Amino acid sequence: MKNFKIKAGFFLACLAIGLPGYAQGEKEEPQENNVLLPDMMKQKSDLTVFTKLLQETGWADSLTPIKDESYVPVQNPPATSPLVFERCGFVPQERPFAFTVFAESDSVFSSMGITDAASLTAYLQEHYADDDAFSGLIYDDQYTRENHAANRFVAYHLLSQRLNPKQLVYHYNEIGFDLRDFLSTGEAKATAPIYDYYTTMGNSRRLIKLYESKDSEGVRINRFVTYDPEIYQEKEVLLKGLSVSKERMYEAFNGNVYLLKDMLLYDDQLVEKGFAQERLRFDMASLSPELMNLGYRRLLTGVPDAAFYLEPDYLEKIKVLAGDLYYLTGFQSYWTDYQGDEYLLVAQDGKLDIVLELPPVAVAGMYQLRLALSGNPSRSVVQYYVGEEDALAPVGLPVDERTPYSQGYQSYGRGDAGFVDEDLMISQGGLMRAPGVFQPGIAPDIMEYTPSGRRIVGNFYMDPAKKYYFRIKSVGDLGEAQLFLDYLELVPSTVFSHPSKSEDCW
Numbered sequence: 001m002k003n004f005k006i007k008a009g010f011f012l013a014c015l016a017i018g019l020p021g022y023a024q025g026e027k028e029e030p031q032e033n034n035v036l037l038p039d040m041m042k043q044k045s046d047l048t049v050f051t052k053l054l055q056e057t058g059w060a061d062s063l064t065p066i067k068d069e070s071y072v073p074v075q076n077p078p079a080t081s082p083l084v085f086e087r088c089g090f091v092p093q094e095r096p097f098a099f100t101v102f103a104e105s106d107s108v109f110s111s112m113g114i115t116d117a118a119s120l121t122a123y124l125q126e127h128y129a130d131d132d133a134f135s136g137l138i139y140d141d142q143y144t145r146e147n148h149a150a151n152r153f154v155a156y157h158l159l160s161q162r163l164n165p166k167q168l169v170y171h172y173n174e175i176g177f178d179l180r181d182f183l184s185t186g187e188a189k190a191t192a193p194i195y196d197y198y199t200t201m202g203n204s205r206r207l208i209k210l211y212e213s214k215d216s217e218g219v220r221i222n223r224f225v226t227y228d229p230e231i232y233q234e235k236e237v238l239l240k241g242l243s244v245s246k247e248r249m250y251e252a253f254n255g256n257v258y259l260l261k262d263m264l265l266y267d268d269q270l271v272e273k274g275f276a277q278e279r280l281r282f283d284m285a286s287l288s289p290e291l292m293n294l295g296y297r298r299l300l301t302g303v304p305d306a307a308f309y310l311e312p313d314y315l316e317k318i319k320v321l322a323g324d325l326y327y328l329t330g331f332q333s334y335w336t337d338y339q340g341d342e343y344l345l346v347a348q349d350g351k352l353d354i355v356l357e358l359p360p361v362a363v364a365g366m367y368q369l370r371l372a373l374s375g376n377p378s379r380s381v382v383q384y385y386v387g388e389e390d391a392l393a394p395v396g397l398p399v400d401e402r403t404p405y406s407q408g409y410q411s412y413g414r415g416d417a418g419f420v421d422e423d424l425m426i427s428q429g430g431l432m433r434a435p436g437v438f439q440p441g442i443a444p445d446i447m448e449y450t451p452s453g454r455r456i457v458g459n460f461y462m463d464p465a466k467k468y469y470f471r472i473k474s475v476g477d478l479g480e481a482q483l484f485l486d487y488l489e490l491v492p493s494t495v496f497s498h499p500s501k502s503e504d505c506w
Contacts, residue, residue, distance in 0.1 A: 040252035050103040056117040058144035068095035081307040089309035098162035099255035155202035161289030165246035205360040224274040275362035288315040321353035336440035343485035350477035369457040372486035380481035385471035404450040
């Protein structure tokens with residue numbers, strides 16, 4: 001057996017094979033620019049104000065790391081891959097750090113009279129001090145404090161992962177999308193609306209949304225709309241959002257800066273018209289920044305059976321307590337996965353146990369937590385737990401994830417001319433069909449493909465100021481069982497129990 005390195009710092013420990021080259025997932029490190037983000041920004045004449053804000057708030061220092069110097073790759077990874085059993089998975093040889101900055105250009109700040117942290121603080125105090133989103137913030141000259149208005153403003157512009165232009169949104173298997181044309185031309189022709197949510201940097205965790213549709217005129221930050229429930233297209237624009245593009249971007253060695261033509265704010269309007277009124281769907285692979293920083297989150301070339309082994313503490317927001325965790329790119333695999341990829345936890349000594357840090361919510365209230373399902377005999381029987389880190393409580397009884405969502409409901413009318421609506425019927429068992437927004441490779445309609453669905457874990461009160469966790473633990477000795485992790489949803493009560501409007505199927 002021979003160990004050897006491949007692109008982006010991975011090696012194959014069992015069999016001497018390579019991973020074919022790929023365009024979109026490759027880390028872009030231009031030879032002409034080997035400076036770090038803060039130093040690169042100092043060189044740009046249209047970023048002088050935001051660069052100064054980074055320095056005055058202390059955030060510039062947070063944008064300088066390149067990799068985790070303490071990380072040591074696992075020396076004895078699992079001997080087999082869950083996809084191709086004669087070889088093991090690829091293993092990260094480093095834990096790189098990289099960042100994305102959304103920065104207003106000097107012309108934006110100039111129009112508001114903002115030149116530094118002091119003038120920004122005065123502007124925010126004058127216009128937003130009464131907003132609930134600014135509640136509890138301070139407006140003195142202690143700009144490095146995280147509860148300072150200027151510090152909080154800057155933090156909302158920062159992500160702890162590098163998003164290249166083709167990674168701002170993930171075009172892959174949304175309905176109507178022509179993947180073959182995208183791969184051949186490099187141009188994504190938007191069809192159905194697509195989006196991802198990311199958590200911004202800092203202890204005051206807040207969401208930022210990246211979105212594109214055929215009506216949005218490119219990728220936008222925090223665009224919120226209503227949809228035509230029949231065809232899943234934009235109906236009414238609630239918040240237009242800020243445009244981001246390759247044409248207004250600077251690259252540094254450890255990240256990218258996207259220039260904005262307007263001010264990016266987390267205020268009451270964004271919360272009340274946007275995040276508080278929207279079903280939040282998170283691809284599991286977007287929860288932690290490591291996959292994107294390694295260059296493997298959005299592979300658009302490569303072998304379908306590539307499996308990347310991630311040791312128990314490799315990911316910041318997903319911790320493995322029992323089992324072997326793999327990231328499966330799913331490229332051209334024709335799986336029934338949202339955005340095509342997934343995590344797969346494989347039992348170790350017959351046990352599975354994993355803890356996920358849930359994304360933040362915008363307002364306090366009741367939220368419904370849902371989990372993607374892909375029922376087949378390889379899955380497992382598990383117990384769910386939800387709560388704060390030191391107060392995780394079991395949710396209901398153990399559930400069997402080995403069966404399709406339809407199994408067991410025939411007596412209530414499924415499969416005949418019964419009088420009970422099918423969606424209402426399965427919801428009584430804490431289940432839902434899969435969302436209709438993506439097109440599976442092996443079935444004409446994902447909503448009619450019964451192995452795929454959603455589990456309603458439960459309804460929970462959540463506070464924006466607190467961190468919540470979701471633990472999934474196997475029950476009993478399950479042998480070679482698996483846990484499927486594709487996407488989860490946090491749905492505010494304004495959506496799942498609206499008094500007059502039903503939730504859409506998308």
